[in-house]
Each structure stands twice: as C-alpha cells, then as structure tokens.
Amino acid sequence: MSNRMSQDESLRLKALFEMATDGIITMNKYGVIENVNRAAGELFGYDPEELRGQKVNILMAEYDRTHHDEYLERYQRTNVPHIIGIGREVTGKCKDGREFPLRLAVSEVKLDGGILYTGMLHDLSSFKLAQKRVEDLNKNLEEKVKERTVELRRREEDLQNALGKERELNELKSRFLSMASHEFKTPLSTILSSVELIDLYQETEQQPKRSRHIGRIKAAVGQLIDVLNDFLSFSQLEQGQVAVNITAVNIRSLLSSSIESSQGQFRSGQEVTLDTNGAPDQIHTDPKLLRHAVINIISNAAKYSGDDAPIHIAAGAAEDGVFINVTDQGIGIPPEDRPHLYDRFFRARNVENIQGTGLGLNIVNHYVKLLGGRLDFTSTLGQGSTFTIFLPLTIDNGNGD
Numbered sequence: 001m002s003n004r005m006s007q008d009e010s011l012r013l014k015a016l017f018e019m020a021t022d023g024i025i026t027m028n029k030y031g032v033i034e035n036v037n038r039a040a041g042e043l044f045g046y047d048p049e050e051l052r053g054q055k056v057n058i059l060m061a062e063y064d065r066t067h068h069d070e071y072l073e074r075y076q077r078t079n080v081p082h083i084i085g086i087g088r089e090v091t092g093k094c095k096d097g098r099e100f101p102l103r104l105a106v107s108e109v110k111l112d113g114g115i116l117y118t119g120m121l122h123d124l125s126s127f128k129l130a131q132k133r134v135e136d137l138n139k140n141l142e143e144k145v146k147e148r149t150v151e152l153r154r155r156e157e158d159l160q161n162a163l164g165k166e167r168e169l170n171e172l173k174s175r176f177l178s179m180a181s182h183e184f185k186t187p188l189s190t191i192l193s194s195v196e197l198i199d200l201y202q203e204t205e206q207q208p209k210r211s212r213h214i215g216r217i218k219a220a221v222g223q224l225i226d227v228l229n230d231f232l233s234f235s236q237l238e239q240g241q242v243a244v245n246i247t248a249v250n251i252r253s254l255l256s257s258s259i260e261s262s263q264g265q266f267r268s269g270q271e272v273t274l275d276t277n278g279a280p281d282q283i284h285t286d287p288k289l290l291r292h293a294v295i296n297i298i299s300n301a302a303k304y305s306g307d308d309a310p311i312h313i314a315a316g317a318a319e320d321g322v323f324i325n326v327t328d329q330g331i332g333i334p335p336e337d338r339p340h341l342y343d344r345f346f347r348a349r350n351v352e353n354i355q356g357t358g359l360g361l362n363i364v365n366h367y368v369k370l371l372g373g374r375l376d377f378t379s380t381l382g383q384g385s386t387f388t389i390f391l392p393l394t395i396d397n398g399n400g401d
Helices: 004-020 038-044 062-078 124-198 205-240 251-261 287-303 334-342 360-370
Strands: 023-027 031-036 088-093 099-111 114-123 247-250 272-275 283-284 311-318 321-328 374-380 384-392
Touching: 023 062, 038 088, 038 114, 062 088, 088 374, 099 124, 114 124, 114 283, 124 205, 247 251, 247 287, 251 272, 251 287, 251 321, 283 287, 283 384, 287 321, 287 360, 360 374
Parallel strands: 272 311
Antiparallel strands: 023 031, 023 114, 088 099, 099 114, 247 283, 311 321, 321 384, 374 384
C-alpha cells in the first residue's frame, strides 16, 4: 500500500514537472544537468535528452558560463548565497546562439545521495519587449512634451515680442505726436505773428521791420523743412528704402562742402576749423549719406554750443579706414542719457528747450552703419562733446546692416 502511494505521488510530481509552463532544470552539486522538463527544452531549443548529463553552463551567456563553476564552488565553501534562494534576472543562451532574458530562481535540496539544485526559469522576452515599448512610448511622450513646451515658449516669446512692439509703436506714436505738435507749432506761430506784423508795416520807413520779420519767416520755414526732412529720412530707413551708391569721395572736399551747407546753423561768433592732415585723399563710400551724417553732427555742435564757441572738425587715417571727428565746447550730454542717445525721438534732458526732433542721431547712426562704419562719441557735461565717424576705405555697394 505504501509503495503504491509512493508511485502515485511520483507520477503526480512527474506530471507537474512536465506540464509546468516555466522551465525546470535539476542538477547535481557539480553543475551537471539531471532532469529537464519540456518547457525548459523548448525555451533553449534543445530536446531534453540532449541536455541530460551536460554542464548547466552551456545554457548561459559567455560571462556566466566561464564563471559558473567558480560561483558553485564559492557557495558550497562559504554557504553564502548570491542566487540560490534569492533569484535574479540572467541571460540565457539557446542552442542556436540566440541570447534572451530570463528570471532564474534556484532552490537547494539535500538528499541522502547528495545535493540537488532545482532551477525555475521564466522567459522575460515578452516582458522586456513590452517594457521597451513602454520606455519608448514614455521617451516619445517626453520628447513631444519637450517639443510642445519649446513651441509654447516660442509662441509665448513671439506674443511677448508682439506685445512689446505694439507698446513700443504706441509709445513712438505718442512721442511723435507730442514732438511733432511742438516742432510744428513753434515755427508756425512765428510765421503767423510775423505775417500779422508785416501787414501793419505799410510805410516805406518801416521796411527794416518788414525785413526782420521776413527773416523770421524764412528761419521758421527752414525749421519746418528740417523737421520734414528728418521725418522723410526716418520713414525711408524704417521701410528699407535708403539706397547706398558707392563712389570715390575726396574727404576734404566733402567736409568743406558740409561746413558751407551748415553756415545757416552757426550762432554768432562760432568759428569752424578743419584739419585733414593725415587723412587719405579719398575713400569709396556714398557721398550723399556721409554728407547728411556730417551736416547733422555739425548742426548739433552749433545748436548745443553757445555764441563764440569754437567747433573743430578733423579727419585722419584709422586702422583699415578713416575717422571724422566733430568736437564742440557745448553743454555736453548727461551720463544717464548717453545709452539712449541713438534711440528714436530721444532727447537728452538738458536740451528740452532747444528745437529738435530727436531723430537726427538715430538717422546718422543708421547711415553710418549702411556705410559699413560706426558712430562713437565722448562727452563731458558742461564742457562739450566729440562725435566720431569711423569708415572703411571702401565697401561693396549696398553694404550695411
């Protein structure tokens, strides 16, 4: 009866061993395979009979294969487990050389005939594939989130820039209207009052008075023309309609003609000196744009200096080009206003009562850049300023920023 029950139990265990969906391998203390179930054979691509009597390390990847005997000997010597009774992920090797991930759990049973190790093997290939798909999906999602975040930030920056430009445009409009109303009102009031007074001076002996008011009218008209010219130049620059026409230019001749064209701007007693020693005879640039820039700077030197104040203009050789200095002994520029001096419609706080559009230096700076050069200045408040134009000896036609 006892033998019959033992046989039945053995049959049940064998059936469970063969029908298990996970691979099961048993081996002795030397690492030699004793039994292999059907699932383990299919897992590694072997017939179970092929594996019986083989060292178990033939089912391992290269590193574990070469170190398995060492692992087994160390455990049997120290009884300190690294996998037995713990389990871990390992890499298995099929009969055809293909390697795959699996979960290995090893148990130890001590029998009368020796030690039996049983390994339970679960194929992780599908799990790893699904895990990789999830990781790839997460990675793609992260990339899309990053891209979307960058896009949203870019749109936010574009919106902020657009709002900034809108605010700047509204501010410019306000400044323009305020400046234009002031700059037009003063000369127009002068013209109107002079015309009314001229109408009263009918007698011949009153001709000097009529002439004086006619002079005031001419000066006021000149102011209006200057304002309109600044507006026109500014508009052309804003719309990119300023053409650069390069030709050979004699520096001394251009500066002399610029001084002559500025005669109407000089105050009583102001004298202009010109020094072109050391300057090249000629450069290749746009004479119209350069003359406009020089006249504007000379006009500022005269406007912001007192009667009898000298103005000195000099030109000379600079590295790979030429410089033009215009030095005055005028009111100078407040330090806190200097960073904004080239801004549109900007006027320093110490010139609010002096006629001007706040566009002149902005236009000059643009013109100089179109000519491939730069505009610098130094100033001491209450003592004067020096504006310097640096230009190359030659530029390609249309060069500029």
